[in-house]
Amino acid sequence: MTTITVLGSGNVARALAGKLHDAGHKVIVGSRDPQKTAADWAGSGIRVTGLQDAAGSAEVVINATPGSASLHVITGLAAQLTGKVLVDIANATEFDSAGVASVLLYPGSSLAEEIQHALPDVRVVKTLNTMHDSVMADPAKLTIAPSAFVSGNDAGAKKVVGGLLAELGWAQEWIIDLGDVKTARVPEAFVLMVSSLVRALGPVPFGMAIAR
Numbered sequence: 001m002t003t004i005t006v007l008g009s010g011n012v013a014r015a016l017a018g019k020l021h022d023a024g025h026k027v028i029v030g031s032r033d034p035q036k037t038a039a040d041w042a043g044s045g046i047r048v049t050g051l052q053d054a055a056g057s058a059e060v061v062i063n064a065t066p067g068s069a070s071l072h073v074i075t076g077l078a079a080q081l082t083g084k085v086l087v088d089i090a091n092a093t094e095f096d097s098a099g100v101a102s103v104l105l106y107p108g109s110s111l112a113e114e115i116q117h118a119l120p121d122v123r124v125v126k127t128l129n130t131m132h133d134s135v136m137a138d139p140a141k142l143t144i145a146p147s148a149f150v151s152g153n154d155a156g157a158k159k160v161v162g163g164l165l166a167e168l169g170w171a172q173e174w175i176i177d178l179g180d181v182k183t184a185r186v187p188e189a190f191v192l193m194v195s196s197l198v199r200a201l202g203p204v205p206f207g208m209a210i211a212r
Helices: 011-022 034-041 051-056 067-075 111-118 155-167 181-201
Strands: 003-007 026-031 047-050 060-063 085-088 093-095 101-104 123-126 148-152 175-179
Touching (some): 003 051, 011 155, 026 034, 060 067, 085 111, 085 155, 101 181, 111 123, 155 175
Parallel strands (some): 085 123, 148 175
Antiparallel strands (some): 093 101, 123 148
16 A cells, blocks of 8 residues: 555546545545645545645655646645655646637646756656546546556656556556656647647547557
8 A cells, every 4th residue: 555645636636536545545635725625525535634744644646736836836845755756647838818728838848847857856757647637547438548658767656657557547558658757748738739629529538549
């Protein structure tokens, strides 16, 4: 059993926390307002606490905070995250007047790279950012097998993340290790296609897949 913290309490956190808890892990949700958030998780067996306590209490930390705020939030937890595996699943973009992701916040880089640069002692792994949140913990729901891309500098951390992906329902052949953290750039850019895909396909769950 691993103690896993999910930073954030929205739809992504809900999709991942419950499945990881059911897999036998001790799961903590880190929230900016834990007293308000705790009611939403009552009876789930998942503890809700503040961000610092949550990050400091876990062996693996999942970044499910809004991408535009992630770097600020994560760097503020540097002391709690040192030496730990940080699974970054956020996409950092600017939004247009319609609330659509329009421009990458870190052009020529990526959120994962910026986190790794700011916190060199944290073992950053990027994954699960190219799909609807409902697919992250239930990839078999799609008619075509999606791909889960993995980017990171630390082989041991990627092995840990691969194990968690398997527990979330990802078959080994659906997981693609792209290489070091710099390879997160292209998967992070996929979010710019999402609004166009929703217009074309409708509001249905989907994810990026590599045909081979």
